[in-house]
Amino acid sequence: MKNYPNGLLFEDDFQKELKEKFYYADADPEHGERLFFDNSGGSLRLKKAVEAKAALEAFPDCPERIHARSVYLRSLVDNGTKKILEIMFGAKSGALITELTASQTMFHMVGLVMENVPGTNAVVSSIEHPSAYDAIEYYCKKTGKEMRVVPANPVTGGIDPEEVVKYVDKDTCLLSIMSASNISGNIMDMKAIVRMAREIKPDLYIISDAVQHAPHCKMNVEELKIDGMNFAPYKFFGVRGCGFAFVSDRVAALPHHKLIAKDQKVFELGTCAPGNFAATMEIIRYVCEIGRHFIGDADEKTLYDEGMRRIHLQERALLYRMLEGTDELPGLRHIKGVTVSVDTEDLTARDLIAAIAINGVDFTECVAEYQRRGVTVYERVNTSIYSKRIVESLGLTGAIRVSPMHCHGREDIDKFLRITAEMAMAYGN
């Protein structure tokens, strides 16, 4: 993928065809036209994912019965579990934890390791989402371990492997580093982090929050040899109401809440929701369709991998256009009065997010003004309890987070640039 340093755009017709598959891509049904550039807060929803979930909720049958409908519902959960693990996480072994949210899966994984694996400290980064950071803090207090926090690189907005290993030692119980930042979009070099950390402690337990990264790039737990990774379907073109996590065989073997009659690898407790699995299967089908568009027929895993690769390249091309602009339109890097924070020249280590500021206007007012002009974005500021630690560790007081997604096209980016330039001017730049 390094072959395309500035990405590779889908053909316009194909991009428009894809956008049609999402609900409310260009307009809210009551509030009118708007560019939805807040996909880090919850992505546009695939129509088929929403419909699949709704259709299955209509059936009264319990998935644990022998009746034909029940058997079908059960098969959705069993096949879905297998496909989420093998195709989405790229796992060859391990087990699936399901919860109502991704945050819950993170607390679950952290608790399992920290309550059962020896060690006197746990390591996390300063820019983690609260679900990962607070889980480490909670279990450090509970198990009497020292909490160690790796600072971010304020230039790239990421976490450097060389910095991580300064905090890991032979007594580290757990290392938790997110796969990509949900503020800067910086993608962590997880391969190097895992390799270098395990040079210090070869059997170190390592997990990664992939909630931000998963919709933008293929997860590959097998290649990383990692112990846990999670994502949230609602941030991945899907539905709310579930979080999924892969855990390695050795984590699944730790004592965990389970029904006595069930296999050690089964984390499911109580009656599951087949609709969540059916919706997630629609995400897989959709990504495979993108793969098929480029390479024709192939097995599902190959198609999915190619689909995610193309999504990543499309998004990189959109990011390049958003930052650099065109001959006619200046990009964010070139609009007078606009600052792009934690901006790196190399876009191959970035997801499609820009953290920006406009001189002369505070972040909250800026978001409101964008909304008045038909753009949905969000601010991350140090006055919010959720964002304070993260933005300050990047040396910022805040940022407007701009997060389009792959189904957006050149015209969408250009419209956003035009509106941003008008706003910058209106605020006296």
Ligand SMILES: Cc1ncc(COP(=O)(O)O)c(C=O)c1O
């Ligand atoms: C990086 C990251 N991790 C975890 C989460 C938590 O996801 P959920 O809301 O499903 O618990 C989020 C949500 O904003 C996130 O951005």
